[in-house]
Amino acid sequence: MTIDFDSETGIGPKDPNGQLSEEEKALLGDIQGNILKSHGRDHSQHLFITFDAAKKKEARTWLAELAKNKVTSALKQWDDSRTRAGIFAAAESKDDPEAYRSAELVKHPSSIFINVMLSSKGYDALDLSSKRPDDETFRGGAAAAVPALADPPREKWEAPFNTAEMHALVIIADDDPGRVATEAKAITSSLTSGKVVHVEVGKALRRGENGPVHEHFGFADGVSDPLYFAKDIAQQQTTNWNPAAPLNLALVKDPGGDATTGYGTFLVYRKLEQDVARFNQDRYELAKALAKADGRTDPNHADRELAGAYLVGRFPDGFPVSEKGTPEGTDNGIPNNFNFDADTDGLKCPFQAHIRKANPRGDTKRLGGTLKDERTRRISRRAISFESNGKVGLLFLCVQKDIKRQFEFMQASWINNPDFVQQQPKTGLDPVVGQGTEIAQQWPEKYGSTKKITLSLKQAVHMRGGEYFFIPSMGFLKGVAAAG
DSSP: OOOOTTOSSOBSOSSTTOOOOHHHHHHHHHSBTTSSSOOOOSEEEEEEEEEOGGGHHHHHHHHHHHHHHTOOBHHHHHHHHHHHHHHHHHHTTSSSHHHHHHHHHHHSOOOOEEEEEEOHHHHHHTTOGGGSOOOHHHHHHHHHTHHHHTOOOGGGSOTTTTTOOOOEEEEEEESOHHHHHHHHHHHHHHOOSEEEEEEEEEEOEESSTTOOEEOTTSOBOSOSOOBOBHHHHTTSOOSSOOOBOOGGGTOEEOTTSOTTTOEEEEEEEEEEEEOHHHHHHHHHHHHHHHHHHTTOSSOOHHHHHHHHHHHHSBOTTSOBTTSOOOTTTTTTOOOOOOOSTTOTTOSSSOTTSHHHHHOOTTGGGGGTOOHHHHHTTOOEEOOEEEEETTEEEEEEEEEESOTIIIIIHIIIIIISOTTSSOTTTTOOOOTTTOOSOOOOEEEESSTTOSOEEEEOOOOOEEEEEEEEEEEOOHHHHHTGGGTO
């Protein structure tokens, strides 16, 4: 069968126990993992590499060996995921599911996950410019996007993002931080054609063992990413919002790869420091305003919870603020089957709420847009939290087919745009990740009320550095030694 890159039905079988077709196996075997689905590991190290200009051939050989022996393909990720899913499914019928699960995961641990990607300057450094994707935004890199995204100038980024040329990025991930550290050390030692100029350490924060991921502000994270596999789509309700995505939302032809199966993707990397104290203060200020509007001097916990939900668009457990409560809450999974059609005036979920700015779910129609075009702007987030030197935040990673049309458009035209989605009164910035000048914003005085509170909040997330990369195909990497 021919794989349809425009279809939103998903790749692979709907049945979790079903088999991939030969064409699907070939495609997934030539694509790196973590593109069509997050690798799901809780610990990672991100090795930023600069190659030695005098050792280009040696560097290409090093990349080829890494790809042949260690880089994880999407097919390998699929197989590992099926094994893990089988263990969790079998545990449900056991007297002690947790004990069974723990024992089986020890017997059948997932392999260490490894990604490799190159920056535009990395292609140049390896004399592989002819194999580089022809994309102007990618060639310009993250520093060129500073004005459009209202980021701090590069000279104010953290070192070494502010000075070093990042030629390559290797991501190592596993549920055991010790295994990650050992593998990172081995890869670093094997690199004699350059050096690791920087390392970022990621650690997923979870609500309980194997529970949903949250970020440092305390809210569930990564809930509404696009789904590319039929078995994942089949598990979702899609009456109000369809999370399915076509392969061409993420995949782009790799000019150095196989003519049929050679695909990769563009990755945006941004280190975002979270000022938790600032966010909590803003949340408290909004809670105080809610209490005052209700005739009370001091806010209670319910005010604080609603204030946070107004800011993010979801309560900390992930339940959407715009939706009716259910008896089971999020015990049956975090709801994602919703849109804002019943809240067109932003009386439950404010227009500026993070999830509404980043994923309008049809709001663009009020500005003359279409849902079809809006859905092509989606990105696939692959972020993980960090804690370093007393600072915390998010290592924001996302993959997409077109950085300018997807990530940069979302950040500049939606998140940072005070006139999106409403001009009078202005919506203002996304209160979580918006960059720019804060303005007074309108917040529902009571849940569902047309009466509004006017309040201006401070920026609590700060961009500290980043770069744009391309995740090439497995075939390109394996053959890169002879490509120069």
